[in-house]
Amino acid sequence: MRVTLDYxxxxxxxxxxxxxxxxxxxxxxxxxxxxxxxxxxxxxPIGSLPLVSKVYPGNKVVVVHTDITRATPNKRILPVLLSxxxxxxxxxxxxxxxxxxxxxxxxxxxxxxxxxxxxxxxGYRCLQHDSHDEQNLIPLGKTSWGNPIRxxxxxxxxxxxxxxxxxxxxxxAGYSGGPKAVLPSLAxxxxxxxxxxxxxxxxxNATWGKTEGNPIWEEMKEVALRTNPTFMLNVTLNVDGHxxxxxxxxxxxxxxxxxxxxxxxxxxxxxxxFDIIITTNSGYPLDLNxxxxxxxxxAAAQIVRQGGAIIMATACEDGVPDHGGYAELLQRGGSPQGxxxxxxxxxxxxxxxxxxxxxxxxxxxxxxxxxSEGLTDDQIRGALLMPCRDISHTLAQxxxxxxxxxxxxxxxxxxxxxxxVTDR
Numbered sequence: 001m002r003v004t005l006d007y008x009x010x011x012x013x014x015x016x017x018x019x020x021x022x023x024x025x026x027x028x029x030x031x032x033x034x035x036x037x038x039x040x041x042x043x044x045p046i047g048s049l050p051l052v053s054k055v056y057p058g059n060k061v062v063v064v065h066t067d068i069t070r071a072t073p074n075k076r077i078l079p080v081l082l083s084x085x086x087x088x089x090x091x092x093x094x095x096x097x098x099x100x101x102x103x104x105x106x107x108x109x110x111x112x113x114x115x116x117x118x119x120x121x122x123g124y125r126c127l128q129h130d131s132h133d134e135q136n137l138i139p140l141g142k143t144s145w146g147n148p149i150r151x152x153x154x155x156x157x158x159x160x161x162x163x164x165x166x167x168x169x170x171x172x173a174g175y176s177g178g179p180k181a182v183l184p185s186l187a188x189x190x191x192x193x194x195x196x197x198x199x200x201x202x203x204x205n206a207t208w209g210k211t212e213g214n215p216i217w218e219e220m221k222e223v224a225l226r227t228n229p230t231f232m233l234n235v236t237l238n239v240d241g242h243x244x245x246x247x248x249x250x251x252x253x254x255x256x257x258x259x260x261x262x263x264x265x266x267x268x269x270x271x272x273x274f275d276i277i278i279t280t281n282s283g284y285p286l287d288l289n290x291x292x293x294x295x296x297x298x299a300a301a302q303i304v305r306q307g308g309a310i311i312m313a314t315a316c317e318d319g320v321p322d323h324g325g326y327a328e329l330l331q332r333g334g335s336p337q338g339x340x341x342x343x344x345x346x347x348x349x350x351x352x353x354x355x356x357x358x359x360x361x362x363x364x365x366x367x368x369x370x371x372s373e374g375l376t377d378d379q380i381r382g383a384l385l386m387p388c389r390d391i392s393h394t395l396a397q398x399x400x401x402x403x404x405x406x407x408x409x410x411x412x413x414x415x416x417x418x419x420x421v422t423d424r
Contacts, residue, residue: 017395
Protein backbone atom coordinates (compact mmCIF):
# COMPACT_ATOMS: atom_id res chain seq x y z
CA MET A 1 0.00 0.00 0.00
CA ARG A 2 1.02 3.61 -0.46
CA VAL A 3 1.15 5.69 2.72
CA THR A 4 1.72 9.43 2.93
CA LEU A 5 3.97 10.44 5.81
CA ASP A 6 3.94 13.90 7.37
CA TYR A 7 7.34 15.02 6.09
CA UNK A 8 8.60 18.52 5.40
CA UNK A 9 6.20 20.90 3.71
CA UNK A 10 4.58 18.52 1.23
CA UNK A 11 4.60 15.01 2.72
CA UNK A 12 6.34 11.84 1.57
CA UNK A 13 4.69 8.88 -0.18
CA UNK A 14 6.14 5.45 0.61
CA UNK A 15 5.21 1.97 -0.61
CA UNK A 16 4.73 -0.44 2.29
CA UNK A 17 3.42 -4.00 2.77
CA UNK A 18 -0.37 -4.25 2.87
CA UNK A 19 -0.41 -5.67 6.39
CA UNK A 20 1.37 -2.83 8.20
CA UNK A 21 -0.50 -1.36 11.15
CA UNK A 22 -1.19 2.36 10.68
CA UNK A 23 -1.62 4.30 13.93
CA UNK A 24 -3.11 7.78 13.88
CA UNK A 25 -4.84 10.02 16.38
CA UNK A 26 -8.61 10.13 16.07
CA UNK A 27 -9.38 12.74 13.43
CA UNK A 28 -11.23 15.79 14.71
CA UNK A 29 -12.79 18.15 12.21
CA UNK A 30 -11.56 21.73 12.34
CA UNK A 31 -13.79 24.43 13.80
CA UNK A 32 -16.30 25.84 11.32
CA UNK A 33 -15.32 29.44 12.11
CA UNK A 34 -11.90 29.66 13.73
CA UNK A 35 -11.96 33.41 14.25
CA UNK A 36 -15.36 33.40 15.93
CA UNK A 37 -14.41 30.38 18.08
CA UNK A 38 -11.25 32.12 19.31
CA UNK A 39 -13.19 35.30 20.07
CA UNK A 40 -15.87 33.35 21.92
CA UNK A 41 -13.25 31.50 24.00
CA UNK A 42 -11.53 34.77 24.98
CA UNK A 43 -14.86 36.33 25.96
CA UNK A 44 -16.07 33.23 27.83
CA PRO A 45 -12.85 31.78 29.24
CA ILE A 46 -12.25 28.75 31.44
CA GLY A 47 -11.65 29.52 35.13
CA SER A 48 -11.11 33.23 34.52
CA LEU A 49 -12.82 36.52 33.94
CA PRO A 50 -12.96 37.59 30.27
CA LEU A 51 -9.78 39.25 29.02
CA VAL A 52 -11.53 42.59 28.57
CA SER A 53 -12.22 42.59 32.33
CA LYS A 54 -8.54 42.07 33.20
CA VAL A 55 -6.93 44.68 30.95
CA TYR A 56 -7.21 48.46 31.13
CA PRO A 57 -6.19 51.42 28.98
CA GLY A 58 -2.59 52.36 29.70
CA ASN A 59 -1.57 48.81 30.67
CA LYS A 60 1.71 47.55 29.23
CA VAL A 61 0.88 44.18 27.63
CA VAL A 62 3.29 41.41 26.62
CA VAL A 63 1.99 38.57 24.46
CA VAL A 64 4.25 35.51 24.53
CA HIS A 65 4.21 33.36 21.38
CA THR A 66 5.97 30.16 20.30
CA ASP A 67 8.95 30.07 17.95
CA ILE A 68 9.30 28.69 14.45
CA THR A 69 9.85 25.09 15.63
CA ARG A 70 6.22 24.97 16.81
CA ALA A 71 3.08 24.70 14.69
CA THR A 72 1.05 27.32 16.56
CA PRO A 73 -1.06 29.18 13.98
CA ASN A 74 0.06 32.57 15.29
CA LYS A 75 -1.15 34.46 12.21
CA ARG A 76 -4.69 33.18 12.86
CA ILE A 77 -4.95 33.50 16.64
CA LEU A 78 -2.99 36.67 17.40
CA PRO A 79 -5.10 39.10 15.32
CA VAL A 80 -8.22 37.98 17.24
CA LEU A 81 -6.39 38.47 20.53
CA LEU A 82 -5.30 41.93 19.37
CA SER A 83 -8.88 42.88 18.54
CA UNK A 84 -9.91 41.98 22.09
CA UNK A 85 -7.08 44.04 23.56
CA UNK A 86 -8.11 46.98 21.41
CA UNK A 87 -11.71 46.44 22.55
CA UNK A 88 -10.42 46.82 26.10
CA UNK A 89 -8.90 50.18 25.15
CA UNK A 90 -5.24 49.13 25.01
CA UNK A 91 -3.16 51.23 22.63
CA UNK A 92 -1.03 49.62 19.93
CA UNK A 93 2.14 51.20 21.36
CA UNK A 94 1.49 49.47 24.70
CA UNK A 95 1.46 45.96 23.21
CA UNK A 96 4.65 43.91 22.68
CA UNK A 97 5.08 40.43 21.24
CA UNK A 98 7.75 38.21 22.81
CA UNK A 99 9.13 35.19 20.99
CA UNK A 100 9.52 32.43 23.60
CA UNK A 101 12.70 30.89 22.23
CA UNK A 102 13.92 29.06 25.33
CA UNK A 103 17.45 28.09 24.32
CA UNK A 104 16.65 28.03 20.58
CA UNK A 105 18.16 30.41 18.02
CA UNK A 106 16.45 33.73 17.26
CA UNK A 107 14.27 34.01 14.19
CA UNK A 108 15.23 36.00 11.13
CA UNK A 109 12.96 38.84 10.05
CA UNK A 110 11.67 36.65 7.22
CA UNK A 111 10.81 33.92 9.71
CA UNK A 112 9.11 36.40 12.04
CA UNK A 113 6.96 37.63 9.16
CA UNK A 114 6.17 34.06 8.24
CA UNK A 115 5.15 33.31 11.83
CA UNK A 116 3.34 36.51 12.80
CA UNK A 117 2.39 38.23 9.56
CA UNK A 118 3.47 41.60 8.20
CA UNK A 119 0.83 43.55 10.10
CA UNK A 120 2.20 42.50 13.49
CA UNK A 121 5.88 42.78 12.56
CA UNK A 122 5.38 46.23 11.04
CA GLY A 123 2.90 47.53 13.55
CA TYR A 124 4.05 46.27 16.96
CA ARG A 125 7.17 45.88 19.06
CA CYS A 126 8.46 42.35 18.44
CA LEU A 127 11.00 41.02 20.95
CA GLN A 128 12.97 37.78 21.07
CA HIS A 129 13.95 36.09 24.30
CA ASP A 130 17.65 35.45 24.87
CA SER A 131 18.38 32.91 27.60
CA HIS A 132 21.97 34.25 27.90
CA ASP A 133 21.15 37.97 28.17
CA GLU A 134 22.15 38.69 31.76
CA GLN A 135 20.64 42.20 31.73
CA ASN A 136 17.26 40.94 30.60
CA LEU A 137 16.78 38.17 33.18
CA ILE A 138 15.29 38.77 36.63
CA PRO A 139 16.01 36.30 39.48
CA LEU A 140 12.95 34.81 41.14
CA GLY A 141 14.68 32.82 43.87
CA LYS A 142 14.69 29.04 43.92
CA THR A 143 12.04 26.47 43.12
CA SER A 144 10.89 23.70 45.48
CA TRP A 145 13.54 21.55 43.80
CA GLY A 146 16.25 24.00 44.89
CA ASN A 147 16.91 25.29 41.39
CA PRO A 148 17.57 29.01 40.85
CA ILE A 149 15.22 30.59 38.36
CA ARG A 150 15.53 33.69 36.17
CA UNK A 151 12.83 34.90 33.80
CA UNK A 152 12.64 37.45 30.98
CA UNK A 153 12.56 41.04 32.24
CA UNK A 154 10.21 42.46 29.60
CA UNK A 155 7.65 39.80 30.45
CA UNK A 156 7.88 40.26 34.20
CA UNK A 157 7.74 44.05 34.06
CA UNK A 158 4.56 44.09 31.95
CA UNK A 159 1.23 44.92 33.58
CA UNK A 160 -0.51 42.19 31.59
CA UNK A 161 1.16 38.89 30.70
CA UNK A 162 -0.57 36.73 28.09
CA UNK A 163 0.65 33.23 27.22
CA UNK A 164 -0.22 31.73 23.84
CA UNK A 165 0.63 28.43 22.19
CA UNK A 166 -0.80 25.09 21.16
CA UNK A 167 -1.28 21.85 23.02
CA UNK A 168 0.16 18.61 21.70
CA UNK A 169 1.71 15.53 23.31
CA UNK A 170 5.24 16.20 24.57
CA UNK A 171 7.92 13.58 25.10
CA UNK A 172 9.09 14.67 28.55
CA ALA A 173 6.75 17.46 29.69
CA GLY A 174 3.59 15.44 29.06
CA TYR A 175 1.95 18.12 26.92
CA SER A 176 3.08 21.35 25.34
CA GLY A 177 1.37 24.66 25.95
CA GLY A 178 0.37 26.10 29.31
CA PRO A 179 3.30 26.71 31.68
CA LYS A 180 5.89 25.80 29.04
CA ALA A 181 5.39 29.34 27.72
CA VAL A 182 7.39 30.54 30.75
CA LEU A 183 9.77 27.66 31.51
CA PRO A 184 11.62 26.92 29.29
CA SER A 185 10.40 29.57 26.82
CA LEU A 186 11.32 32.70 28.81
CA ALA A 187 13.86 31.33 31.29
CA UNK A 188 17.61 31.69 31.69
CA UNK A 189 19.68 28.90 30.16
CA UNK A 190 20.69 27.56 33.59
CA UNK A 191 17.03 27.31 34.62
CA UNK A 192 16.25 25.33 31.48
CA UNK A 193 19.21 23.06 32.20
CA UNK A 194 18.20 22.30 35.78
CA UNK A 195 14.59 21.66 34.77
CA UNK A 196 15.73 19.36 31.94
CA UNK A 197 18.36 17.65 34.12
CA UNK A 198 19.49 14.09 33.51
CA UNK A 199 17.68 12.89 36.64
CA UNK A 200 14.43 14.56 35.59
CA UNK A 201 14.66 13.29 32.01
CA UNK A 202 15.20 9.75 33.31
CA UNK A 203 12.24 9.98 35.73
CA UNK A 204 9.52 7.45 34.79
CA ASN A 205 6.82 10.14 34.95
CA ALA A 206 8.66 12.47 32.56
CA THR A 207 6.93 11.10 29.50
CA TRP A 208 4.18 11.50 26.94
CA GLY A 209 0.76 12.51 28.21
CA LYS A 210 1.69 12.86 31.90
CA THR A 211 1.76 16.12 33.84
CA GLU A 212 0.82 15.46 37.46
CA GLY A 213 3.74 13.79 39.21
CA ASN A 214 6.06 14.66 36.34
CA PRO A 215 8.95 16.60 37.95
CA ILE A 216 9.66 18.55 34.74
CA TRP A 217 6.09 19.74 34.30
CA GLU A 218 5.57 20.31 38.02
CA GLU A 219 8.53 22.70 38.15
CA MET A 220 7.34 24.40 34.96
CA LYS A 221 3.97 24.93 36.64
CA GLU A 222 5.54 26.33 39.81
CA VAL A 223 7.70 28.81 37.91
CA ALA A 224 4.88 29.94 35.62
CA LEU A 225 2.55 30.52 38.57
CA ARG A 226 5.25 32.56 40.29
CA THR A 227 5.17 35.00 37.35
CA ASN A 228 1.40 35.49 37.77
CA PRO A 229 0.28 35.19 34.13
CA THR A 230 -2.84 37.24 33.39
CA PHE A 231 -4.41 35.06 30.70
CA MET A 232 -3.70 32.03 28.50
CA LEU A 233 -4.79 31.30 24.94
CA ASN A 234 -3.95 27.82 23.65
CA VAL A 235 -5.34 25.88 20.70
CA THR A 236 -5.32 22.28 19.48
CA LEU A 237 -4.81 21.28 15.84
CA ASN A 238 -5.58 18.37 13.54
CA VAL A 239 -3.25 16.90 10.93
CA ASP A 240 -4.41 19.47 8.37
CA GLY A 241 -3.38 22.33 10.66
CA HIS A 242 -6.99 23.31 11.34
CA UNK A 243 -7.86 24.48 14.84
CA UNK A 244 -9.96 21.85 16.62
CA UNK A 245 -10.31 23.47 20.04
CA UNK A 246 -9.62 26.76 21.81
CA UNK A 247 -8.69 26.79 25.49
CA UNK A 248 -8.50 30.26 26.99
CA UNK A 249 -8.52 31.65 30.51
CA UNK A 250 -6.72 30.52 33.65
CA UNK A 251 -3.41 28.90 32.76
CA UNK A 252 -3.84 25.71 34.79
CA UNK A 253 -7.57 25.14 34.38
CA UNK A 254 -7.71 25.94 30.67
CA UNK A 255 -4.54 23.96 29.94
CA UNK A 256 -5.89 20.93 31.80
CA UNK A 257 -9.05 21.09 29.67
CA UNK A 258 -6.92 21.17 26.53
CA UNK A 259 -4.79 18.24 27.66
CA UNK A 260 -7.90 16.19 28.41
CA UNK A 261 -9.21 16.99 24.92
CA UNK A 262 -5.96 15.89 23.28
CA UNK A 263 -5.73 12.71 25.39
CA UNK A 264 -9.08 11.56 23.98
CA UNK A 265 -7.79 11.84 20.43
CA UNK A 266 -4.04 11.15 20.61
CA UNK A 267 -3.76 8.15 22.96
CA UNK A 268 -3.66 4.97 20.83
CA UNK A 269 -3.30 1.57 22.57
CA UNK A 270 -1.68 -1.50 21.00
CA UNK A 271 -1.65 -5.03 22.34
CA UNK A 272 2.06 -5.74 21.99
CA UNK A 273 5.23 -4.06 20.73
CA PHE A 274 6.25 -4.16 17.06
CA ASP A 275 9.50 -5.26 15.43
CA ILE A 276 9.76 -2.14 13.26
CA ILE A 277 8.23 1.32 13.53
CA ILE A 278 8.16 3.89 10.73
CA THR A 279 7.59 7.37 12.10
CA THR A 280 7.92 11.08 11.40
CA ASN A 281 8.21 14.31 13.35
CA SER A 282 4.82 15.55 12.11
CA GLY A 283 6.17 17.47 9.13
CA TYR A 284 7.08 21.15 8.86
CA PRO A 285 7.82 23.07 11.05
CA LEU A 286 8.20 20.32 13.63
CA ASP A 287 10.77 18.43 11.53
CA LEU A 288 12.81 21.57 10.88
CA ASN A 289 15.95 19.87 12.24
CA UNK A 290 17.25 16.61 13.67
CA UNK A 291 17.32 18.01 17.22
CA UNK A 292 13.53 18.47 17.17
CA UNK A 293 13.08 15.05 15.54
CA UNK A 294 14.11 13.22 18.70
CA UNK A 295 10.44 13.62 19.64
CA UNK A 296 9.40 11.36 16.79
CA UNK A 297 12.00 8.77 17.80
CA UNK A 298 10.67 8.85 21.36
CA ALA A 299 7.07 8.37 20.22
CA ALA A 300 8.05 5.30 18.21
CA ALA A 301 10.10 3.90 21.10
CA GLN A 302 6.94 3.56 23.18
CA ILE A 303 5.77 0.62 21.06
CA VAL A 304 8.89 -0.91 19.51
CA ARG A 305 10.24 -4.14 21.00
CA GLN A 306 13.64 -4.13 22.64
CA GLY A 307 16.21 -4.78 19.92
CA GLY A 308 13.79 -3.66 17.21
CA ALA A 309 14.20 -0.82 14.73
CA ILE A 310 12.81 2.67 14.10
CA ILE A 311 12.84 4.31 10.66
CA MET A 312 12.43 8.06 11.01
CA ALA A 313 11.44 10.31 8.09
CA THR A 314 12.33 13.92 8.84
CA ALA A 315 13.06 16.69 6.33
CA CYS A 316 15.51 18.76 8.47
CA GLU A 317 15.50 21.96 6.41
CA ASP A 318 17.60 23.53 9.17
CA GLY A 319 20.06 20.64 9.24
CA VAL A 320 21.25 19.03 12.46
CA PRO A 321 21.31 22.11 13.27
CA ASP A 322 24.64 23.95 13.36
CA HIS A 323 23.64 26.05 16.40
CA GLY A 324 23.20 24.72 19.93
CA GLY A 325 25.04 21.90 21.68
CA TYR A 326 23.18 18.88 20.29
CA ALA A 327 25.64 17.81 17.58
CA GLU A 328 28.73 18.54 19.69
CA LEU A 329 27.42 16.53 22.64
CA LEU A 330 26.65 13.53 20.45
CA GLN A 331 30.15 13.63 19.00
CA ARG A 332 31.68 14.02 22.44
CA GLY A 333 29.73 11.03 23.76
CA GLY A 334 30.73 8.92 20.76
CA SER A 335 28.04 6.27 21.26
CA PRO A 336 24.60 6.02 22.90
CA GLN A 337 26.10 4.51 26.05
CA GLY A 338 28.89 7.08 25.99
CA UNK A 339 26.27 9.84 25.84
CA UNK A 340 24.38 8.40 28.80
CA UNK A 341 27.58 8.05 30.82
CA UNK A 342 28.51 11.64 29.98
CA UNK A 343 25.22 13.34 30.84
CA UNK A 344 24.76 11.40 34.07
CA UNK A 345 28.29 12.07 35.33
CA UNK A 346 28.41 14.20 38.52
CA UNK A 347 28.23 17.93 37.86
CA UNK A 348 27.59 17.61 34.12
CA UNK A 349 25.29 20.39 32.89
CA UNK A 350 25.30 21.45 29.24
CA UNK A 351 22.67 23.04 26.99
CA UNK A 352 20.75 20.48 24.89
CA UNK A 353 21.90 17.53 27.00
CA UNK A 354 18.26 16.52 27.49
CA UNK A 355 17.80 15.91 23.78
CA UNK A 356 20.89 13.75 23.39
CA UNK A 357 19.97 11.85 26.56
CA UNK A 358 16.53 10.94 25.23
CA UNK A 359 18.00 9.98 21.85
CA UNK A 360 20.55 7.75 23.58
CA UNK A 361 17.82 6.17 25.72
CA UNK A 362 15.86 5.36 22.56
CA UNK A 363 18.97 3.95 20.86
CA UNK A 364 19.70 1.80 23.89
CA UNK A 365 16.35 0.15 23.23
CA UNK A 366 16.21 0.01 19.41
CA UNK A 367 18.19 0.84 16.28
CA UNK A 368 17.30 4.18 14.66
CA UNK A 369 17.51 4.88 10.90
CA UNK A 370 17.06 8.38 9.46
CA UNK A 371 15.57 9.24 6.07
CA SER A 372 16.22 12.92 5.38
CA GLU A 373 16.77 14.96 2.25
CA GLY A 374 18.14 17.76 4.43
CA LEU A 375 21.03 15.74 5.88
CA THR A 376 24.03 13.97 4.38
CA ASP A 377 24.93 10.43 5.39
CA ASP A 378 27.96 11.82 7.23
CA GLN A 379 25.75 14.19 9.24
CA ILE A 380 23.43 11.34 10.17
CA ARG A 381 26.32 9.10 11.21
CA GLY A 382 27.86 12.03 13.08
CA ALA A 383 24.67 12.13 15.13
CA LEU A 384 25.24 8.44 15.97
CA LEU A 385 22.32 7.37 13.76
CA MET A 386 22.09 5.21 10.64
CA PRO A 387 21.31 6.66 7.18
CA CYS A 388 18.36 5.46 5.12
CA ARG A 389 17.96 6.60 1.52
CA ASP A 390 14.99 4.38 0.62
CA ILE A 391 12.45 3.59 3.33
CA SER A 392 10.91 0.61 1.51
CA HIS A 393 14.36 -0.90 0.85
CA THR A 394 15.54 -0.40 4.46
CA LEU A 395 12.29 -1.89 5.74
CA ALA A 396 12.73 -4.97 3.54
CA GLN A 397 16.32 -5.43 4.71
CA UNK A 398 15.34 -5.19 8.37
CA UNK A 399 12.44 -7.59 7.94
CA UNK A 400 14.65 -10.14 6.15
CA UNK A 401 16.94 -10.38 9.18
CA UNK A 402 14.17 -11.71 11.40
CA UNK A 403 13.39 -15.42 11.75
CA UNK A 404 9.67 -14.59 11.82
CA UNK A 405 7.29 -12.38 9.88
CA UNK A 406 8.04 -8.81 10.91
CA UNK A 407 5.37 -6.87 12.73
CA UNK A 408 5.40 -3.30 11.41
CA UNK A 409 3.60 -0.16 12.57
CA UNK A 410 3.51 3.28 10.97
CA UNK A 411 3.01 6.61 12.75
CA UNK A 412 2.36 8.88 9.72
CA UNK A 413 1.74 11.88 11.98
CA UNK A 414 4.63 11.09 14.33
CA UNK A 415 4.32 12.46 17.86
CA UNK A 416 0.80 13.77 17.25
CA UNK A 417 -0.01 10.18 18.19
CA UNK A 418 0.76 8.84 21.68
CA UNK A 419 0.97 5.08 21.14
CA UNK A 420 1.34 2.81 24.16
CA VAL A 421 1.45 -0.92 24.87
CA THR A 422 -1.49 -1.73 27.11
CA ASP A 423 0.40 -3.99 29.53
CA ARG A 424 3.54 -1.83 29.87
